[in-house]
Amino acid sequence: MSKKIKKIAVLTSGGDSPGMNAAIRAVVRSCAYHNLEAVGVYRGLQGLIEGDFKELGPRSVKNIINRGGTFLKTARSQEFKTKKGRAKAYKSLVDSNIDALVAIGGDGTFTGCKIFYEEFNFPIVGLPGTIDNDINGTDYTIGYDTALNTVVESIDKIRDTANSHNRLFLIEVMGRDAGDIALNAGIGAGAEEILIPEQNLGRDRLLDSLKKSKKSGKSSSIVVVAEGDQIGKNIFQLAEYIKENLTEYEVKVTVLGHIQRGGAPSCFDRVLASRLGVGAVDALLDGKKNIMIGLVHNKIVHVDFGKGLEGENKIDIDLIRVADITSV
Amino acid sequence: MSKKIKKIAVLTSGGDSPGMNAAIRAVVRSCAYHNLEAVGVYRGLQGLIEGDFKELGPRSVKNIINRGGTFLKTARSQEFKTKKGRAKAYKSLVDSNIDALVAIGGDGTFTGCKIFYEEFNFPIVGLPGTIDNDINGTDYTIGYDTALNTVVESIDKIRDTANSHNRLFLIEVMGRDAGDIALNAGIGAGAEEILIPEQNLGRDRLLDSLKKSKKSGKSSSIVVVAEGDQIGKNIFQLAEYIKENLTEYEVKVTVLGHIQRGGAPSCFDRVLASRLGVGAVDALLDGKKNIMIGLVHNKIVHVDFGKGLEGENKIDIDLIRVADITSV
Amino acid sequence: MSKKIKKIAVLTSGGDSPGMNAAIRAVVRSCAYHNLEAVGVYRGLQGLIEGDFKELGPRSVKNIINRGGTFLKTARSQEFKTKKGRAKAYKSLVDSNIDALVAIGGDGTFTGCKIFYEEFNFPIVGLPGTIDNDINGTDYTIGYDTALNTVVESIDKIRDTANSHNRLFLIEVMGRDAGDIALNAGIGAGAEEILIPEQNLGRDRLLDSLKKSKKSGKSSSIVVVAEGDQIGKNIFQLAEYIKENLTEYEVKVTVLGHIQRGGAPSCFDRVLASRLGVGAVDALLDGKKNIMIGLVHNKIVHVDFGKGLEGENKIDIDLIRVADITSV
Amino acid sequence: MSKKIKKIAVLTSGGDSPGMNAAIRAVVRSCAYHNLEAVGVYRGLQGLIEGDFKELGPRSVKNIINRGGTFLKTARSQEFKTKKGRAKAYKSLVDSNIDALVAIGGDGTFTGCKIFYEEFNFPIVGLPGTIDNDINGTDYTIGYDTALNTVVESIDKIRDTANSHNRLFLIEVMGRDAGDIALNAGIGAGAEEILIPEQNLGRDRLLDSLKKSKKSGKSSSIVVVAEGDQIGKNIFQLAEYIKENLTEYEVKVTVLGHIQRGGAPSCFDRVLASRLGVGAVDALLDGKKNIMIGLVHNKIVHVDFGKGLEGENKIDIDLIRVADITSV
Structure with missing residues (x-):
């Protein structure tokens, strides 16, 4: 007893x-x-x-x-x-x-x-x-919910300044093994692309997508990159790669870092x-x-x-579809 | 077809x-x-x-x-x-x-x-x-989630200034028929009492609770009042009633109003x-x-x-208990 | 020495x-x-x-x-x-x-x-x-600066919801003797009218102004009222007065109260x-x-x-002109 | 005429x-x-x-x-x-x-x-x-004032999470030629050190200062670095340098980037x-x-x-003193 x-x-x-x-x-x-x-x-x-x-x-x-x-x-x-x-x-x-x-x-x-x-x-x-x-x-x-709001509020500010044409913003968010923050905050922030560890989009598909996005009339693009994303790391190298291959964009990097752990x-x-x-x-x-x-x-x-509490993939496939559709 | x-x-x-x-x-x-x-x-x-x-x-x-x-x-x-x-x-x-x-x-x-x-x-x-x-x-x-955050952030600010002793803050939030906002935001804001339409606490129990809360060493108290609360309306009358019966408190009223409908x-x-x-x-x-x-x-x-989509009472009885316990 | x-x-x-x-x-x-x-x-x-x-x-x-x-x-x-x-x-x-x-x-x-x-x-x-x-x-x-931001952020939220036509929002801000908060936050929030203790606009001029504002095509109006304003107190009475005399408006009151004293x-x-x-x-x-x-x-x-540190009127007459011009 | x-x-x-x-x-x-x-x-x-x-x-x-x-x-x-x-x-x-x-x-x-x-x-x-x-x-x-608030709010969040010992946060803020943002936001955020283009602190003095700060009982430190700072750039290299020379710290980098240009x-x-x-x-x-x-x-x-409107150094020497004193 x-x-x-x-x-x-x-x-x-x-x-x-x-x-x-x-x-x-x-x-x-x-x-x-x-x-x-x-x-x-x-x-x-x-x-x-x-x-x-x-x-x-x-x-x-x-x-x-x-x-x-x-x-x-x-x-x-x-x-x-x-x-x-x-x-x-x-x-x-x-x-x-x-x-x-x-x-x-x-x-x-x-x-x-x-x-x-x-x-x-x-x-x-x-x-x-x-x-x-x-x-x-x-x-x-x-x-988790607070971190999502922090990321979304940060990207809202970046969006304000995205009026000038031809800007591509790469924003690194937390998530070494899990793409939850990137995927949900990416949808919430209206990101054009979301790179997560669970899914390897591949650099070329990313470039294609950004080109298509540009053609569709978007004057700026926001890409949310989870730390652990397979093509995203290192985000500064990714930025260089995009600059070389997509000359029509001015590429800017923000690393949110520990901001995401704090806040009320x-x-x-x-x-x-x-x-x-x-x-x-x-x-x-x-x-x-x-x-x-x-x-x-x-x-x-x-x-x-x-x-077995260790996180396995909880990524909701439906959310990936929502992200794809709402970034049309 | x-x-x-x-x-x-x-x-x-x-x-x-x-x-x-x-x-x-x-x-x-x-x-x-x-x-x-x-x-x-x-x-x-x-x-x-x-x-x-x-x-x-x-x-x-x-x-x-x-x-x-x-x-x-x-x-x-x-x-x-x-x-x-x-x-x-x-x-x-x-x-x-x-x-x-x-x-x-x-x-x-x-x-x-x-x-x-x-x-x-x-x-x-x-x-x-x-x-x-x-x-x-x-x-x-x-x-709904945004409104909760708006209310909680507002009450956080009031809490900052609650350092002076003997202050009782009455804060009116939306909810003519439903206490969801009051109950959840009240828990989130650490309110001492939460008055909701679904539950009639009664003025006397409120006074008792505030007196007890005072004795337990709290130097200030926050009471969240849903618009549709049965003893709360009108909140200014409630404030007068408390002033008359609980002389140890300085009573302050805030009516959040349409702030709760807005915001990113x-x-x-x-x-x-x-x-x-x-x-x-x-x-x-x-x-x-x-x-x-x-x-x-x-x-x-x-x-x-x-x-029948019209809202019937969804108040979670467990949440009322959580509110009671965490405001001890 | x-x-x-x-x-x-x-x-x-x-x-x-x-x-x-x-x-x-x-x-x-x-x-x-x-x-x-x-x-x-x-x-x-x-x-x-x-x-x-x-x-x-x-x-x-x-x-x-x-x-x-x-x-x-x-x-x-x-x-x-x-x-x-x-x-x-x-x-x-x-x-x-x-x-x-x-x-x-x-x-x-x-x-x-x-x-x-x-x-x-x-x-x-x-x-x-x-x-x-x-x-x-x-x-x-x-x-002071923080309080201004708090008021302005609150009114921004109210503005979000002012899409429906014919709404008049009365918002009471602090300032028993001084209109600084009302005047500056009123300009910052884009208020249509600002009522301050230092200036007695008079109820009739307020009504005229609101009517004119309506005619000019504004679908909603925000009036910032300092606590100590001579026609504003009591704000709920002012609301009743306007309702009786300006039937085209639905009048809503927000009393910001001690929210203005707090916040980071x-x-x-x-x-x-x-x-x-x-x-x-x-x-x-x-x-x-x-x-x-x-x-x-x-x-x-x-x-x-x-x-003589006690505050005498520091209201800047230029600011009143800026308020008048920018609310055209 | x-x-x-x-x-x-x-x-x-x-x-x-x-x-x-x-x-x-x-x-x-x-x-x-x-x-x-x-x-x-x-x-x-x-x-x-x-x-x-x-x-x-x-x-x-x-x-x-x-x-x-x-x-x-x-x-x-x-x-x-x-x-x-x-x-x-x-x-x-x-x-x-x-x-x-x-x-x-x-x-x-x-x-x-x-x-x-x-x-x-x-x-x-x-x-x-x-x-x-x-x-x-x-x-x-x-x-400018908005950017200062954005930086300070971001650093506040980082401060929340600085409870774990032995953390050093390097935060890059805008200012290629001017240290105004870094200096004012650094004071406002309670940074331990502020690196600005107008003043070359030198890597060694920075290390000394961080060591002293550690000895004085601070369990974490925040260093604000203007983009144009002479020792700060590149911030990732600075991070590496500190890691090599101050093994008692875990060093984290945040690059605020275009967040600073946006926001209400x-x-x-x-x-x-x-x-x-x-x-x-x-x-x-x-x-x-x-x-x-x-x-x-x-x-x-x-x-x-x-x-000659082009900005020349407006850095207020008094502010540098205030920064030094308040980070004691």
Whole structure:
């Protein structure tokens, strides 16, 4: 039988994403609501090892729902990848009378959590927090919607200035393995072409398409390129290639970079994070462990860590068609 | 057998919402993609009666995906509520060789469309465009997500200034019959209380809650009030009532009003509008009529106009719980 | 001869404004730069009386330059208006070995500071922090530029939805005594009419103007109303009056309220606040006291507290002409 | 004696900037106000040569004050650099009975205008429109304030995500010859270091400064680099250099690019543009020609085209000191 849960720790790990603070807040306030103690772990799994803990009450998390990043900070931990490191982490938890852990992060975090659970049978639930939307078992990850808005707003500004003729804008967005951001933000921004890792358009087809687009009367073109796109990398080399082969265009490059990880979270991400945070404490109180809390079809779901959460291709073929049609 | 569709008209009707332009653009470009002609109808159903039409090609809808409102304008039409008015509208369509109609709007629009279809057997599909999210048969309406962000960003600004003690902010948001905006934006903005039409909290419980909130150490409180809330209206009267009964608060009122209808659409709304617009032309080409195109569980669905689209209560009881817990 | 300054306190007082945090940061870091100690006073002049102090180093003020409000909080102090209260405040400063004070606020704050200086000969400099821009001796107050952007962005959203004909939007903005926000934001937002306290347009001239505007082909109109406008208050009554006398318009009211006090400060306000904060410490080190630091013609100036800082009418008659011309 | 002016043309030339539309609007409405005809010239000086003109009334410029870019478009014209090209332009103007020209742009535009005026004695006034603020004779150029806000908002997002330790963000902003954007936005964004063309910090001093900054307890650093900075270019090479020499940092690069040219203009830029546009028509009606309209110390000024408008170093040495102090 499970030990009764009286004290829950929460941490953020891996790349940060907008809405992580809202998730922490929901976990902490949910603890208060259920008369449980809440503990914040600073600097992710590394802070877990080092016992970098702080008691958190409902007022500790005020005025953070609207802030990007994570006030608990995040860090990479090589030490947690070692058995010794994880043993230290377990000791830290036990020493502080912590009964369960909520870990907010992505793939790497969940992999670590799964091993940790298996070694110590310590109750642990994960919340999907990453802008890349590359986690299976949930329709959305915390931060993804905000990142889409950030990209789209940036491209809107570029569009303003695209009045001069003959301009081709290459815009690099995040997504080393997943094209979700590029595809959705590309549709939202009205991009002429979208280059994603999941699909190899090929340089020649890109050139053909840009030529056709020019002939159809477009005076400027916007191409959204995911970092991990097969023909896009390196974007500056791609720009050179296009310049050489499409002399009618003046080619400009923008690399959005870490802008995409920040910003005040969208309402969608705040509500998602709040629901998942509440769901995490509900699940722990219900005796669940070794699971991720997700949102599928607008309902809270529990997904076993063992089920392979690492993102496989979720690219919706219908969306590629929508992109093709609306960029006619 | 259905007549082959060669020319499609598109209009926006009722209150406008951010993303309507993206939907029009998707319809027009989808027509171009399928080698159909597209016609824009200005000023909604009234423009339909008056034959206020303009041919639209793919370049006619450039640089509008990022703009709030609707470039086709919208208007209320009393005349369309009469049989004579609708007969004129039918004649306008026939005279211009238009084979099908896409109508973007809310409840009222769909009711009119249904009658029109029944009278003239004219192929017509609807797209849900309203910030209120009060249409059955779709998870989201076009403009709703943007409105949520607008409300949340506004309340974030109010939160900044809530540092002085003892301030109570009452913020009126849209929603005469539906509390979706108030509830979701209230959670997203971290409101202490949320007053919605679907639930009568009662003035006394509100006062109790505000007093408790004060005791728990909160130095300021934000109350989100839907227009149609039963105790909230009129918000200025509510403010007076609170002032009289909760002397420890300085009460401030903000009425967001039509700010909520505008703004550049969010990425979510642009992608939603693009998918629905493409889906509308797909459906018409597939011989469908008298339906609304919706998005349910991230898939395009067809909903019969007859099925009662008028919004009934979609308030998610789980969300009310999340609001209660996260405002602890 | 002045005592050598080794420790400087900083406080914010009165209504908060965006950029106050940037000013505090500049004072604190300027202290560090000059090897002085810095002390933050919480809750304004009331905190001064109560000795609510905290030592601040350069890292204490990190990540606040972009935040609205003031992390030192602000409060009204009736006690500071009494001789006894001010004596307590003096004692608090002396007890903590504080040699000088930087007070960020508006009129009321400076009046209090002047009396305090006269009673105790305590070195004190003021920084103009208020969204109203109603302080003489400086071209700009901290927060004013941000408030203008907030108003203009809000009205932009309303403009999006003004496509339907015959709509008149009344938008109340801050400015009980000063029309600067209304006039500048009105020009920036392209308002048809701007009602300010300094000028009594008269209800009839307003009606005439709106009728003329309608005849000239405008399908919707935006009227910006300063709180303190002589015909505008109460804005809801004005709305009723217009409805009765201009039946061709559907009249809508938005009260922006405290939204205008918040938000991330604009770059202009951050740079202004940084310059003034650095200037305050420079002035104190230079033996100055009983002055406000202002910016005139892009240069730091020192203005004697005695010179009547209370805002008199700074309305630029040229701007009224620009408003008239550009709303043709 | 000057010919009486009855018809004024307006064009935008060179790189576009936010607020150009507001300036065009002010020129056109000012013409209407004074009962003059207004003509829009499309595609800048090239359109002038080709007679690409359109009559503009007050309603032609509605709903553009809030839009980035320029609806008249802009283009580079090699032909206008030839005497023959300018003669064609003159003929186009005369053929259309245009009596005077308002040209909105930067350096290059004004140089062309000056030659054109000298050759044909054609009344022409310029308005400073460029994000770079590199025009002498005016305190501000149209678009500069908006660009500063865009840069600062972008860096705010990066700051959100800078919680993880040991991160160094290099952010490239516009400014090939002028460091105004980098310096002001750098102060506004709280950058640790700012690299500008006017000042050669030297790679070694940069490394030293970053090391010192690290020792002082900063867990992350933001370096703003103007395009034209002497050690900054190429920013990717600079990144490599830092990586090699400062192993304690993870270095990330963002190239903001054309994002900085777009976006809805700030209130400041809209009011500036409106005042300058009104001032241009006033000046022409007053018989002035061959001048730029500027704003100095908040007053409209007339600056002779001959006076060397090309931007020389306007960098304020005080600002560099403020940057140094506030990044302590």
